[in-house]
Amino acid sequence: MSRTLYDKLVDAHKVCDLPDDDMLIYVDLHIMNEYTSPQAFSGLDTKGLEVWRAEAHLAVIDHVNATRSNEPHDAASKLLIDNLEDNCTKHDIAFYGLNDPRQGIEHVVVPEQGLVTPGMLIACGDSHTTTYGAYGALGFGIGTSEVEHVLATQTLRYKRMKTMRVMIDGETAPGVTAKDIIMKVVQVVGAGGANGFAVEFAGSAIRHLDMAGRMTVCNMAVELGARAALIAADEVTEAALQGHAHSGRFAFNGESWRSDPEAVFDKKVTIAACDIEPLVTWGTSPDQSVPITAHVPVASDYVSPKAKAALARSLQYMGLTAGQSAQSIAIDTAFIGSCTNSRIEDLREAAKILEGRKVAAGVEAIVVPGSAMTRIKAEAEGLRAIFEAAGFEWRPEAGCSLCLAMNDDIAMDGERVASSTNRNFEGRQGRGARTHLMSPAMVAAAAIAGHLADVRDFK
């Protein structure tokens, strides 16, 4: 019988059926960070349980650490960092701490270390674990109780989801990146439009993306509610598996990690690649975006009173006027970083825009490479020099930083940030902070212009 890639992955990892249509699924690799794991380890202690299979876990520090130095910036973050290291030592789990040359944002580190291959199932206490779908692997975020469950059993209780295929065919226009593709999908499907679904991305516009682009797409699939995102493994994927620390140590071949041609999806969405422009968000939900050439919506763009009220609330929080042009929005801060867009490919794209140009007066511009290895590679390629010559602050340590402001990078009340990150929620980058999501190249363009700007004007 024809099966989707998602169904193949679930079938391959099913341990046994449970009552009420639940099942136990096997977790090949489990990633932990310092802020969603402490209570899982204390849960093990309270219940007197051991870790089932210690070699199958990796712990990384990324959320709370300062990126200005490799020292914790305060006692509270130090407590979380030390707690994870202590727990890993006690349970004999691999730990990439602040002074480890492999440290970085978990979803940057895992592919960089060659820890993801097609056919795997990867869980992590972080919603952006959907990233690994770029490799034809099933990755999804879990809560802390489930982190405890994986530690103790190497499995999760799981209910099979519905499947959605998002087909994006055709060629994208110059200046349109993987970030714009996924922001378009979020705009079309809606912030909760894929709740209950595993989403497979297909079509020539997806196949033509490199692995960094595919990871950006799958990473932000959670912003449309998808609990899993998938892209079929192909020759691009195969090529990306070579040359890493874990390359050749494990493989999940034996299946074709792609949907069968006749596989049936519960829902299908089609987007023409040529309809995608460079996008920016104007509101407080990732689906509130417009092309950079367009305007902030007005009330008459919406029919329902609920939608009109949501517009008014978003505009009030964002300090914007209905109908103002996107490019008239002046920024205070430019931030390039996060598990969505801090890979070497992202830094190269931004550097192309920055080379020979200067950040506008009054704009604070920061770049946080996704991992220590990414930073070293970027420095060797001369990217650091380009960023610094343009007036960007080049952070010496890797982490999530201003994406979610859990360290000492916190935007002030009313501060407006052009950001290569994934969420523009109220308060995400600091209480009262105003976030505009866009591609890293668009952040670079905004930094130079001092306002949201069209990357295609920077040739």
Place this chain on the structure above:
Amino acid sequence: MKDNQMTKTIKGVAAPLPLANVDTDVIMPKRFLITITREGLADGTFADLRFGNAGGPRPEFILNKQPWTQANILVVGDNFGCGSSREHAVWGMRQLGIDACIGISFAGIFYDNARKNGLALPIVSPETWDLLLQVAGNGAEITIDLNGRRLTAGDVSAPFEMDNATQTALIRGRDDTLDSLEHAGAIRDYEAELKNEMRVSVIK
């Protein structure tokens, strides 16, 4: 009492919180996440909505107004709980005394986190939701019968959706980790069938 004889009913004042896409950053701002315990999160719950910059309560926020200061049920907007996987959002809501959120749709990770912590998330039709929003706006009580999957409030009586596993977990209130370890044999059997190259071993 045997498991299959247990019943569970949640009853109380419901507060309307109809905003769509209320994310876990709003439910539990990150400054409350720098902790290694599950405790002490009640004050952080909806903190930026409940309290002003100076720390005082915002009088216009629904949970700061009578009778909703007593609410143990919320009627929430579409896609409630989206965003970050932080279970702290659910822990905080439970510590604030919230027993159930009634909505049209919930984000997946939040839904699973709720199940683990006894927070019921009945899913209703848009029509029922509109009625319950009025009930909540009037400060009236709602009764949620988990066994019968039915809500009642005054003249309103309507079914709700909840998958069987979540219903069972809420009614029985058992520990999933300990329950799953009863299947240790099946897990070992699965592992024994794995080829060598399918056993991940992370380099330390």
